[in-house]
Amino acid sequence: MIGSAAANVKPEPATNHTVMTKSHQSGVATAKQEPVEQKSDIKPDIKPDVKFDMKPDLKPDVRDESGAPEGGFPHLQSLNDAQFGAVTCDNPAVIILAGPGSGKTRVITSRVADLVLRRDVRPENIVVVTFTNKAANEMRERIQKAIGPYMTGRLQMGTFHALCAKLLRKHGYRIELKSNFTIADRQDSEAYMKRIVKAVDPKCTKPTNYLWDISKFKARNQGPADVLNAVSPGAAPWEVRKAQLLADVFTRYQDELKAHNILDFDDLLVYGHQLFMAMPELSDGMHEVLVDEFQDTNAIQYDLTTMMCAKHQHLTIVGDPDQSIYAWRAADVTNLHKVQKLFPAASMIHLEENYRSTQAILQAAHRVISQDKKRIAKQLYTNNPMGHAVFAKGHLNSQREAEFVCNQIRGLVATGQGQIINGDFAVLVRSGYLTRALEEAFVRAKIPHRIIGGMRFYERAEIKDVLAYLRLADNPHDRPSFERVINVPARGIGDTSVGHIIDAANALQISCYDVAKKLANKETVPGIKRISRVKLAEFVAVIEKLREMAAQPDTNVADIIAYLVSATKYEAYLKAKDAKEATTRWENVQELLNTAAQHSASLDDKEEEKNEDDDAMDEDEDEDDDRRDKPTVDTNVPLRSFLNSVSLVSDIDQETDQSKVTISTLHAAKGLEWPVVFVVGADASQLPHSLSTGPAQIEEERRLLYVGMTRAERLLYVTWPERRTRYGGDEATIRSPFLACIDGATFPKTKTLLLTTTSPTVDKSLLEFFTKMRQHQVEHAPNPTGSQPGAAGTPAAPTAKRPLDLDTDLPDLVPVLKKPRPPLAVQGSAPAAGGFTAASQLPRTPTPPSGGGFTSAAALLRTAGAPVAPAKDRRKKKATGAAGAVNAADQVLATKPKRGSAGRKYVSKK
């Protein structure tokens, strides 16, 4: 998995299949405790008995131009022996347990290619489960290089959630689920829950606690009945009472969702599970199942895995117990062992060579993780150089800390002779809100950045408004959406009127929307006397028109949105609400529209591919039969596919942008890598987080730090503030206890880039690394037409027809966030000194003018590969009438940074 384009293509050892010898072990893997423990309860490694001769007769699909060349299969190069064994292993079940940076993800990717190219498995019979959509996209991009876009497009690839959603849209009727269900996000769920809790447990102040509890049950595929069963016999009366309450809320919650044809995230899995129970034959088409990041699967995902491979029993899982960081949402590391038990004959493969990090980084990380006493030690070494010491130091406060980070980045970029770019850096924090202080500093330092964690694009009010309209049009039973938009813009239908409508809907057993329709048609509805029927009629007319548009199979979703915002005078509404904010909000709407246009365009591509597909090969046997004898009329509605995609993306799915520093939470950094990483805010209140209770949680926090540290390739900084503001106040903190083992400002005792904390200068070894990496990037530019390296899955040049998978391929659905955070006083953001290197200057074919021809300024900037200025600048640009075509950097530099409020409040120590 890769975090940046930089990481995407990496200098690789000249020798392939490097023979590993223990003598290579260096630094980290202190050989003393290790050797024994692994084999205890584990099958001996089964060496694949494939004698690998590149059978010349094994040709890949002739239609795929990237087939086996004379020199052998490219996908099998650049693998060490252990990786090679894992990739080519013929054992039906393969379990790969290995530490960070050891190439687990690379193995999955290559194995998929191997299955297709060497073993003639049809791509559509391969299921690949990834942890995020982004991981799926990046993997898709890599696989594409080996087997070509056509084959890649046929793979079944995505997160558990995305895969289930897709199956449910198609076969949901088998378990009485309509295919137009809405996927509720967390806010929707909360809104629901609030009302239910109000009715059931009025004095409860935290409805979300219920959601949380319910989610944990669902993660184990359990229902309200299980809540009661879970109460131990001798439980105190209040505990029983609590369980009853929970069960009650749980039941109502599910009923409500069901009644309105809504599924929450967990439901995707729960119903997915039901679907597999009802249709075990689904696994017939799943000849090979591969799951990445298995240590973070929960019980129901484990079950789904076993159900998917029920028929053919071919399963490859990959994981690292040391990187399990999602127990808090019911992930269960022991799923790894469960697979071992289920497949006793599985090949256990350990990858022990780390290719990512320097020895110094690995040593430090190893020290941290070794403090976990219950951990099963495992081998991990690297042939990479020792590199620079890890820099671990406290700072006066969060502001100073952030400035330090900025200074480091600036210094490195400035002295990097153009070889070091912003995309090489990541700043990682424990909690989302900590990104705020960082953002302020970055804006002031004019360093382009993107933020992961925090307010997401699809959670913004204006976006949710528009989406709610669309959802309502797609699924009139979607009550939360109805409630959201019925009075947006204000139609004089407030809480009381809505309440009446809901009551009437409940009484008549129809949807709120139908009630509204009746009222609009002047029909009488029991219980409702005074209501603004005229306004209601306008509203209904809009929705009806939307439905009509959506029903056209060839509608461009962008057109639907365009109609919607004009019919509702949404822009005027935004202006009336808050003139200041209106501009950026409106731009966000435009960005959504733009995204929709791209989505429609990619659907068109897919359609074409499909047709070719049908012509080309009609010997499709077992699978898709039941599609024909059932009414699946509406599965192909562009609007629905758009909404589905939108519901499943998260902000980690943003395409990487080489001109920007990544600011992210530790969790969201899982599986990614950057040349330079800062773990920031590592004080005792954050790591372990002060809310963590119990040893198990503390250990998870430690692993989180470990994951963060092991994201770094060349330089790692771990810093903490000595004072931090909390609730407006200012409190002293201390360095995270996890860091005691890395005592001193630098660890280990080796050369350091920093003698003081002021400004770093790139030294020879570092420069060499970056130069090599850049060279490698240029040589291995993803494709000759020049899509930007790392722009994962971005709709490429018009010529590149991509058989996109409409449900799981979501490359273009995370628009550039226009308005990261409203209250930043400081403006301006520009590429830091040093400029861009060859890699970032690769020509990039602009996105084809899609459907409606809507192109926002941001989109233009983005496709031009230019750094995208943050919201405020763009707003300014609009105001001055210079939309779009201007060079962002010039524009930004013209903006004089104002002194930020953050500057004034440094509190002196003590």
Add this chain to the structure above:
DNA sequence: CCTCTCCCCGTTTTT
């Protein structure tokens, strides 16, 4: 029915 203001609450991590 809408909007403004005041006050209280609480800060993990996310598909």
Add this chain to the structure above:
DNA sequence: CGGGGAGAGG
């Protein structure tokens, strides 16, 4: 310090 809920006033 910030979001959201409650309550008052237009």
